Amino acid sequence: MAIGTKERTELRDKLVSQGYDWKYIDEWQPKVTLYRHCPVYSPSGAEASPRGAAIRNLPGNPDYVHKKGKIGLFQWPPSDACTCRWCVEESKASTKTKIVEVDGIPS
Secondary structure, three states: OOOOHHHHHHHHHHHHHOOOOOOOOOOOOOEEEEEEOOOEEOOOOOEEEOOOOEEEEEEOOHHHHHHHHOOOEEOOOOOOOOOOHHHHHHHHHHHHHOOOEEOOEEO
């Protein structure tokens, strides 16, 4: 739901009276989608949210996105080209478990 000029002015006045900068409403960052680069597990050990899961409608301000990056949430999906520590670990783990067969003989 979009707000009109009157509502925006009232909201800006309320925020200014609480100590916020008057530009807070007009320059607020849009919502973003963040992707899990590491799975989340429940206390019982079951996977609660898998690697690659999209979390939508999160605040887009840079300090929030930076904080979430420290726990493995980024604005791009995980991939082999990603250099975050979780994707690098996943890449190393997947190459260790692959068995290469040459002419039907595992090596």
